[in-house]
Amino acid sequence: xxVKIMMDSASDINEGEARSLGIFLVPMQxxxxxxxxxxxxxxxxxxxxxxxxxxxDMPQTSLINAFRWEEAFEKATKDGDxxxxxxxxxxxxxxxxxxxQAAEKFQGKVWVVDSLNAALGERLLGLYALRLxxxxxxxxEIAERLEKQKSKIRLYAVIDTLxxxxxxxxxxxxxxxxxxxxxxxxxxxxIDGKVEMIGKAKGHKKSFQFIHExxxxxxxxxxxxxxxxxxxxxxxxxxxxxxxxxxxxxxxxDVQEYSLGCTIGTHIGPGAVGIAYFVE
Numbered sequence: 401x402x403v404k405i406m407m408d409s410a411s412d413i414n415e416g417e418a419r420s421l422g423i424f425l426v427p428m429q430x431x432x433x434x435x436x437x438x439x440x441x442x443x444x445x446x447x448x449x450x451x452x453x454x455x456x457d458m459p460q461t462s463l464i465n466a467f468r469w470e471e472a473f474e475k476a477t478k479d480g481d482x483x484x485x486x487x488x489x490x491x492x493x494x495x496x497x498x499x500x501q502a503a504e505k506f507q508g509k510v511w512v513v514d515s516l517n518a519a520l521g522e523r524l525l526g527l528y529a530l531r532l533x534x535x536x537x538x539x540x541e542i543a544e545r546l547e548k549q550k551s552k553i554r555l556y557a558v559i560d561t562l563x564x565x566x567x568x569x570x571x572x573x574x575x576x577x578x579x580x581x582x583x584x585x586x587x588x589x590x591i592d593g594k595v596e597m598i599g600k601a602k603g604h605k606k607s608f609q610f611i612h613e614x615x616x617x618x619x620x621x622x623x624x625x626x627x628x629x630x631x632x633x634x635x636x637x638x639x640x641x642x643x644x645x646x647x648x649x650x651x652x653x654d655v656q657e658y659s660l661g662c663t664i665g666t667h668i669g670p671g672a673v674g675i676a677y678f679v680e
């Protein structure tokens with residue numbers, strides 16, 4: 401008997417990556433331009449951001465309901481294996497609650513962990529779970545470790561355009577207009593499981609400096625734990641700039657870059673860049 405790891409696609413892990421990593425992926429459903437897609441399966445990030453630019457409508461992301469979770473749990477545990485499930489923050493979606501409901505039928509076999517995060521923050525917790533599974537810990541032990549460590553995850557990102565915050569009703573058209581005119585870049589973080597704006601700066605250089613100060617205040621990056629950079633859209637110019645500006649906080653370590661997907665990308669749009677890590 402072994403332990404399997406399952407995640408939803410709000411982690412921005414796509415079907416191919418999940419298969420390579422040995423993660424069971426349950427995709428969220430996204431409606432865009434009148435068509436329904438499965439995030440990370442029938443709709444990958446580059447295509448999503450292209451469609452986002454073309455479409456005048458905001459995409460709609462549906463939670464993973466208890467029925468779909470139950471189907472996934474049944475398939476993953478039919479051979480007697482235990483399962484640890486890492487989900488999108490309960491403060492952003494009902495997906496976690498639905499997974500908990502479905503898990504009631506699998507007592508002692510399925511353990512559900514609320515990441516209290518999204519995108520790369522959620523992915524890092526899943527990668528840590530995968531590491532623990534390879535160390536032959538039980539599902540209960542892995543879930544307990546995740547609960548202890550998840551509060552140490554930090555995610556900071558610079559939003560490149562205000563257009564999608566405007567479309568989603570997060571800011572007014574006037575604020576967006578003058579913000580774009582002045583080159584204002586909002587900085588966001590995940591706090592208590594919610595995406596919050598924590599500051600703003602003029603231009604990328606000052607925005608990156610803002611993030612670096614945030615990283616330093618937390619005590620820096622634990623390089624023994626999963627960490628990485630996040631970016632949105634096909635153009636990687638901003639993430640390359642960020643890497644150049646991040647030498648001090650990355651301390652010469654290689655860093656993996658991950659593409660932002662539909663769930664958070666809907667509200668942030670292309671050109672965003674950021675970092676996620678466990679604090680030391």
